[in-house]
Amino acid sequence: MDIIYSEDHRLRASKTELYGGELLPPFECPERMDYILAAIRDRGLGTIHSPKDFGREAITAIHDEGFVTFIETCWQEWQDAGFKGEAIASAWPSRSMPSTRIPNFIDGKIGYYTLASETSISAGTAEAAYTSAQVALTGAEQISQGSQQRIFSLCRPPGHHASKDQYGGYCFYNNAAITAQYMRDQGAAKIAILDVDFHHGNGTQAIFYDRDDVLFLSIHGDPADAFPYFLGHEDEKGEGKGMGYNFNYPLAPKTPYSTWALALADALNQISTYGADALIVSFGADTFEYDPISFFKLTSNDFIDMGRKIATLHLPTLTVMEGGYAVEEVGTNTVNFLLGLEGSS
Numbered sequence: 221m222d223i224i225y226s227e228d229h230r231l232r233a234s235k236t237e238l239y240g241g242e243l244l245p246p247f248e249c250p251e252r253m254d255y256i257l258a259a260i261r262d263r264g265l266g267t268i269h270s271p272k273d274f275g276r277e278a279i280t281a282i283h284d285e286g287f288v289t290f291i292e293t294c295w296q297e298w299q300d301a302g303f304k305g306e307a308i309a310s311a312w313p314s315r316s317m318p319s320t321r322i323p324n325f326i327d328g329k330i331g332y333y334t335l336a337s338e339t340s341i342s343a344g345t346a347e348a349a350y351t352s353a354q355v356a357l358t359g360a361e362q363i364s365q366g367s368q369q370r371i372f373s374l375c376r377p378p379g380h381h382a383s384k385d386q387y388g389g390y391c392f393y394n395n396a397a398i399t400a401q402y403m404r405d406q407g408a409a410k411i412a413i414l415d416v417d418f419h420h421g422n423g424t425q426a427i428f429y430d431r432d433d434v435l436f437l438s439i440h441g442d443p444a445d446a447f448p449y450f451l452g453h454e455d456e457k458g459e460g461k462g463m464g465y466n467f468n469y470p471l472a473p474k475t476p477y478s479t480w481a482l483a484l485a486d487a488l489n490q491i492s493t494y495g496a497d498a499l500i501v502s503f504g505a506d507t508f509e510y511d512p513i514s515f516f517k518l519t520s521n522d523f524i525d526m527g528r529k530i531a532t533l534h535l536p537t538l539t540v541m542e543g544g545y546a547v548e549e550v551g552t553n554t555v556n557f558l559l560g561l562e563g564s565s
């Protein structure tokens with residue numbers, strides 16, 4: 221399996237995450253990639269390629285122009301305002317003040333464009349996010365051209381929490397959504413996105429909620445108990461033309477693979493019925509039993525079976541990296557999934 225990867229992810233090296241009232245070193249850290257790269261090498265998964273550059277236009281095909289400009293300029297504006305820490309939102313439009321006006325001052329503007337405050341922006345964040353999208357797009361191009369049936373885009377930062385005009389949950393640009401749009405623009409009639417990260421792919425859902433050309437399915441921790449808390453319920457089915465093209469499988473704390481796999485079986489049936497031309501998997505290894513910020517109970521071996529089951533769809537498949545924070549095991553679990561998907565494990 222070919223792997224697309226860029227060292228530019230290291231530009232995303234923020235020092236702080238707001239967690240439990242403390243500013244801690246972020247769970248989403250560059251070392252995650254080192255463990256995945258080591259596992260790719262040790263187990264001979266495939267050849268690593270650098271990304272091409274598809275330009276800013278491929279990102280604004282999904283994301284709001286003002287939002288992309290904000291991501292690009294936020295850190296400079298934050299510094300110009302004289303703030304000493306990394307850029308973190310502290311106020312945003314909420315239920316009792318649902319404004320759509322964008323403040324001028326960066327402390328207000330950052331709130332407008334964020335959905336949660338754990339994720340800080342710092343030097344290099346915009347550049348790393350841009351390259352992460354290009355890593356995903358380079359994989360999508362190979363799938364679109366039919367030259368490969370399986371590609372792994374080793375993206376960092378991840379993307380599935382980012383909506384058209386909001387970042388958060390460690391995500392800035394929605395890599396899976398950007399590639400789905402790219403594949404559509406290249407001629408695919410129908411794309412399915414299967415999100416198996418522990419967390420609900422709220423950004424991806426929001427982006428395609430009113431569309432029937434991109435099917436979205438997410439298996440995740442029940443939002444009653446898990447981030448992002450305010451989206452990902454079973455009764456969110458889509459709207460307008462998109463009605464019936466959104467599937468959520470919220471699962472309870474301590475869910476083992478035997479239960480998780482029942483949701484997967486249903487999701488795979490829906491994808492088969494839909495008749496997608498290609499599949500994008502938003503893969504997160506944070507369903508792992510020892511993940512520090514999640515609550516499912518999947519073992520390392522379960523990831524092999526997960527890959528094998530998804531392979532039974534016989535669809536061209538682009539896997540895009542999302543989360544996974546048990547850093548020392550993230551490589552083993554990710555490569556287990558990919559070898560299962562490839563049918564060689």
Ligand SMILES: [Zn+2]
Pocket residue numbers: 417418419504506542543544
């Ligand atoms: Zn996650």
